Amino acid sequence: MRASAVPDARLLAEQVDLLYRHAPSIYAGNAFAATGLAIMLWSSVDQARLLGWLTALALLTLLRALLVAARRRRPDACDSLRWAHLFATGAAASGCLWGLMGWMFSAPEPLQMASTGIVLAGLVSASVSSLSVHYPAYAVFALPAILPIVARCLQSADGFMRGFALIATGFLVICLIFAWLNNRSIRAAILLRFENLDLLREVSAQREQATAAREQAEQANLAKTRFLAAASHDLRQPLQSLSLFIDAQAQDADADRMHAINRRMREAADAMGKLLDELLDYARIESGSLTPTLAPLALQASFDRLAREFQPIAEAAGLRLRFRPTRCWVHTDQALFEQILRNLVGNALRYTGQGGVMVACRRRGGRLRVEVRDSGVGIPADRLDDVFREFYQLGNPERDRRKGLGLGLSIVDGLARALDHPVSVRSQPGRGSVFALSMPPAQAQASAARHRVAAPSMRLAGHSVLLIDNEPDIREALAALMRPWGVVVHTAESAADALASLPCRPDCVLADFRLLDGHTGIDAIAALRDRFGADLPAALITGDTDPARIRDARAAGFALLQKPTPAHRLLALLEFLLQPPESAPPRAA
Incomplete structure (x- = not known):
């Protein structure tokens, strides 16, 4: 200075x-x-x-x-x-x-x-x-x-x-x-002293910043270690189950036992897919790549969708699940808000042994408060802040995946921060917990209900689908899944391979994001549209968990499906691609 x-x-x-x-x-x-x-x-x-x-x-x-x-x-x-x-x-x-x-x-x-x-x-x-x-x-x-x-x-x-x-x-x-x-001389001495004091303060501030950065790096390193350890454990569990079931199926010719083994294989694969989905959500939150799209949303519509999803789960567990009717509208991102509520309801059902779960909305001052109440085991007062940490679970030191993965509430906290919907919790051990989300209200949109028409389920028989993936096993597995739906499947490892072998224009294209020689699915779709027209329906499938892939797909205007791809999601994607063009595109999965 x-x-x-x-x-x-x-x-x-x-x-x-x-x-x-x-x-x-x-x-x-x-x-x-x-x-x-x-x-x-x-x-x-x-x-x-x-x-x-x-x-x-x-x-x-x-x-x-x-x-x-x-x-x-x-x-x-x-x-x-x-x-x-x-x-x-x-x-x-x-x-x-x-x-x-x-x-x-x-x-x-x-x-x-x-x-x-x-x-x-x-x-x-x-x-x-x-x-x-x-x-x-x-x-x-x-x-x-x-x-x-x-x-x-x-x-x-x-x-x-x-x-x-x-x-x-x-x-x-x-x-x-x-x-x-x-x-x-006196003025110069005073100025020199000021300069020395400012320099000392600057050095001290830099030292504090360096100390804080070092502590933050150490915390990040510990978090990464916990993250990798927990993810490795939770991924190995369903993978081990799947491997054992495959071996057992190969040695068993009894049809009933094979059906049971197939069911268990499906459960193991679903568990692994759920973990990968939550890891992706966690990575998107940590990287700051979430871009919420805020709009008025009727809470009752979200309540109805989640009730249909969780009611069978609650009934199977012998629990009551109630969504209190509401006419309130909120200003939020529908997909992210419903993911928050889905995690909270799922967590409440998982930790409730008897009684039930209720979801309700009430006004608090100038905001709306969406609450998920359960009659479960509750949370000790000294653990309330810990429940939002990644991979933290109460009463699950053995990391039994049937009790969840420990990412649900961490994702809730990250999504709530991204949406500026503060989340809070209060609980009494043995009596249950209340998780609450504070949200801004919105004016009711009369026209929205008129246009919210569910897309009809389309018959896929006779439609042709071009599948581009550089992995032969993936191509064959997806083709085997789609053929029983009556779909005519064409497979290729690249855009050049597809253009050389296709007899005619396909009805839609599914392309892996990462292809051979540094090419991408976006490049492949562009080449196919040059040949068959810009209106050729197309979507991307990827196993890449990098949040940048989602941004790239959105920027290119494509729906994105994450691997592993469950049958119901693939079916929904194909029905969307083959539906009338005036329908709105879904969010990236």
């Missing part, structure tokens, strides 16, 4: 502090000088006038001492400039009194002149070190202290007096120059 960058007010404040700090020594010097001068002149001057002058000087010194005391009691009572002006006024009054003494008590008699001159010279020279901190204060003291005696000497025709006037004038000029130089 350059010295010139220091604000003038800050510099003046420091000068005023020094000025008032030196004031007691200045007043003590005045008192000693006045006492000594009175002793020297007592027998040679008018004693009444001398006493009057001493009294005036004592009163002025008392007033100046009270000023110093007032500033010590109230340093911020007024600004530094006013304190400087008050001090300079006192210095000017003191200089005038000393100048009056020089006018009244100087005489041609050498001893008296020498006594008066020595006292004035001593005061003016001694004040250089103390008053030059604020140069105006020194100038208004020195000039009226010396100039009256100079004027008195110049009125005399005596050579001694005129010589004394010349010496006194030169002395005054030298003192003013020294005071000015001393003032510059």
Whole structure:
């Protein structure tokens, strides 16, 4: 930091502090000088006038001492400039009194002149070190202290007096120059101290930032370690089950047992797919790649969709699930909000052994409060903040995946922050928990209900689908899944392969995002549309969990399906691609 960058007010404040700090020594010097001068002149001057002058000087010194005391009691009572002006006024009054003494008590008699001159010279020279901190204060003291005696000497025709006037004038000029130089040195020293203090503060701030960054990096590293350990464990469990079931199926010819094994294989695959979906959601939240699309939403419509999804689960567990009817509308992102509510309801059902779960909306001030209440095991007070941590689960140290994956509430917290819908929780162990989401209300949209028409389920038989993927096993597995639906499947590993082998235009295209030689599914679809027309329906499928893939797909205007691809999602995607073009596209899965 350059010295010139220091604000003038800050510099003046420091000068005023020094000025008032030196004031007691200045007043003590005045008192000693006045006492000594009175002793020297007592027998040679008018004693009444001398006493009057001493009294005036004592009163002025008392007033100046009270000023110093007032500033010590109230340093911020007024600004530094006013304190400087008050001090300079006192210095000017003191200089005038000393100048009056020089006018009244100087005489041609050498001893008296020498006594008066020595006292004035001593005061003016001694004040250089103390008053030059604020140069105006020194100038208004020195000039009226010396100039009256100079004027008195110049009125005399005596050579001694005129010589004394010349010496006194030169002395005054030298003192003013020294005071000015001393003032510059003091200002430079103050500025240098400011620069050093600012540098120390900057170094200290950088050290604190470095410490905070190191601690944050350590926390991130620990979180990554926990994340990888938990993800590795939870991925291995269903994968191990799937592997064992495949081996068992290969050795068992009994149809009933094979159906049971197939069902268990489906459960293991679904569990692994659910974990991958939650890992993707968690990665999107942590990378900040979520881009909510806010719009008015009728809460009852979301309640109805979630009721249809969770009612069979609740009934199978012997629990009551109730969504209290509401006419409220909220301003939110439908997909992200329903994901929050889906995680909260699923979590409530998982930790409720008996009783039930209720979802309701109520008004709180100018906002709406969507609550998920359960009669489950509850959460201890000292664990309420922990439940939103990733992979944290109460009562599941063995990480039984049937009790969940430990990401649900972490995802809830991240999505709530992204939507600016604060989430809170209160709970009593043994009596249940209440998770609440605070949301802004929205005006009811009368036209929305008119246009919200469910797309009819389409028969896929006879439609042709081009599947582009560089993995032969994936191509064959997806083709095997779609053929029982009556779909004519064409497979290719690249756009060039497809263009060379296709007999005619397909009805839609499904392309993997990452293809051979650095090409992407977006490139492949563009090449096919160049051949068959820009209206060729197409979508992307990917196993890449990088949130950037979702942004790229959205930017290109494609629906995106994540691997592993469940049959119902693939079916829904194909029905969407083959439905009338005026229907709105779904969000990326």
